[in-house]
Amino acid sequence: MTLPPILAALKKHKAGVTLITLQIALTLAIVCNAVFIIGQRIDRIERPSGINENNLFLITQSWVGAPSGDDQGSVDKLDAMQQTDIATLRNLPDVESAIAINTLPLLNSTWSGGIGLKPDQQSSTAQAAFYFGTEEMIPALGLKLVGGRNFTRSDVNHMGFRGHNRPPIVIVTKALADKLFPKGDALGKTIYVDRDAPSTIIGIVERMQVPSPDSWANDWFWNSVLIPTRLDAGFARYAVRAKPGRLDAAMREAPKALFASNPMRVIETGDNFEDTSVHSFADIRAHAYRADRGMAILMGVICLILLCVTGAGIVGLTSFWVGQRRKQIGIRRALGATQHDILRYFQTENLMIAGVGVVMGALLAVGLNLWMMKQFSMDRMSLLYVLVGIVSLLVLGQGAVFAPALRASRVSPVEATRSV
């Protein structure tokens, strides 16, 4: 099959060909970018938190008329209340472990600060999130210590929410250790937390995600600092692990037990995530990535509609062209063209149209990505997406054109003798 006859035929349908080319180009551009967005969201959602999430749940509660926590006496009182609650939770038959902690990965409630290598360093070396807890934090959350040691009971102090007496030692995540000390010798080094607190790194955990799943924390997503301090405030968070298979029961029993020990507190069960006090970690994860999951689904639906519309458009348009050219097809058949030749003709024609379309589309896709990078600070799209998109659209075109082309190939040579 030579191309000139196809080109000559296409020239007769300039407008139609232009429209379908344009459609293929636009489809490719949008689908590439949408699939790129889906890919990015899935990458985000699949980041491991670093903690053992099984059977884990979190209670966020506050005491009514609690001491202010501003003077030592009231801090001690709050600390005693917290210890009582932890004991109450540990005594429950379905509970394996319970600790007090200021926040958890994916919970969004973030306490973060700058980490410097020198005192009074103007701009910090790394941003990091802080987790305040005791020596039980690492075993209870299932964190993996990859260097140094865990805190001991005597390392742990307690202070008010706005207190200043932070202990002089910390444990950091490997990501943060590598960022601060790229040579890998972070253990034993001193870092400055929030510009003023010198702290020695005594241990390194493999991984612990920061609490915020949002994009503002994207650059320091694995940078966490574990601080051996029980924070005392009018509210407290308890991370509780239920015994295997007993999560629901433990989540039901825990608030009851806490109320029984002290009714002057708020533990809510509302309709929204925000006004509910007891969450399984699975819920926390689902809530954190709800928007990302939704965006991925939305983009997926739009891609699906786009590909269907474009596929159906090619079917419709080619069917029309086949109908219009029945006589010419008949003549070609009468002059000796085989059915296979006719089929190939339409397949090649589509390949040419789609070929021009995908080249335009590839340029458009990259342009669109550049625009989105500027407008929405999105990442650069890998060209792999464009390549896969090109192949998919060419395959879609060939698939869509197949049925009408097959119909064309079945046109009998007798048609040549009939008038339209």
Next chain:
Amino acid sequence: MFGYYLDLALRSLKRHKALTALMILTIGFGVAASMTTWSVFRAVSGDPIPWKSSKLYVPQIDAWGPAVQKNNPDPDKGPPDALTHGDAVALMRDHRGKLQSAMYMISPSIVPAVPGEHPLNTLGHAVFSEFFPMVDVPFKYGSGWSAADDEHRAQVAVISSKINRKVFGGGDSVGKTINIDGRDYRVVGVMDEWNPQPRFYDVVNTGGFLQQDEGVLLPFNTAIAAGMSNDGNTNCYESPKETGFVGLQHSSCIWNEYMVELDSASAAQDFKAYLEGFARERHPGWTPNVRLRGLMAWLDHEHVVPPDTRISLYVALGLLLVCLVNTAGLLLAKFLRRSSEIGVRRALGASRREIYTQFLVEAGMVGLAGGVLGLVLTGFGIASVGWVLPRDIAALARLDVTLFLTTLAVAIVATMLAGLYPTMRAAAVQPAWQLKSN
């Protein structure tokens, strides 16, 4: 004649059922996708207080200086988006606007009067008395408190209808006593249902959209005196020198929001000038870096419309464009195939204009059918956005008369636009040519 064209269009559409169905489906899906995303976009980008937004302003003052600004990723090097407590209180003391209020977010617990009921948490703000007339808080019973109450740190509170129902079982509770964070307050007002979206007076702490309503409003000075701590963001350049809530009040940490009502553009200019003088006096270490943004500009600056919402809208509009190109291609093929019919009609005396009308009517009918399908699909779309989008935003998307009419109009206009070129080509058919070739 119009009736005749309708009849012709119907016949033509019936002749190619599959193709007609394809066009209608294409338009329907394209319109539904863009209308669903638009309904969400419209909900989040709307003006929360249209009758007054042009008079409300948010002042910003750089309390940290150029050393911190060096690390500011914002190319504009604008001041932070909240105020230090000291600046907020000093602005209030100067009282240069028509109405104004410093505020901070609180999350106190409330103990119901009914014995045996568990305490509940609520979300609210500590504000000044002028907050109520400034943002037009609607009242069911009673009213806000007075300037004298601000002055004297009166133990008064304004509560939401929801809290009123939960604590007092509803009804006019003005004058009753409510226990907030272990202290007694006298209820002076019960708000009517009020849940503005975005929560324009404090987008810094709410991110704009909240399902929880404003449960309780307390006098700013009273809340500070009671040591009711801030539940919103606290942003510190350096740790407070003193401990506790008092330490936070004396620190350079920013955690107070501020809004001011100014009657005219010239009043806004005056206020901006005052703000510069104010900054020069309070932060003498550097040249004043202040902003005074109107409410809508402020919402835009704070990126209240989530980028995802915008991206979804653009992608859906792209889909609509592809659908239109697709429809144009199909209509073109369809119309040109009827060249001989057009030839006959033209030869029998139909003018170009009449051919135009005939084919545009046909395109319009496809558009109408696509629009009706689009409406149904938009209904499904809006019903299922809650499944896809964050709940606080999804809850705002609604199918109302405007959306209903817009959907139909977009479908019809878009399809007729798509049909314009095919129609032009159809009308350009030379009658003689067509008759000869037959």
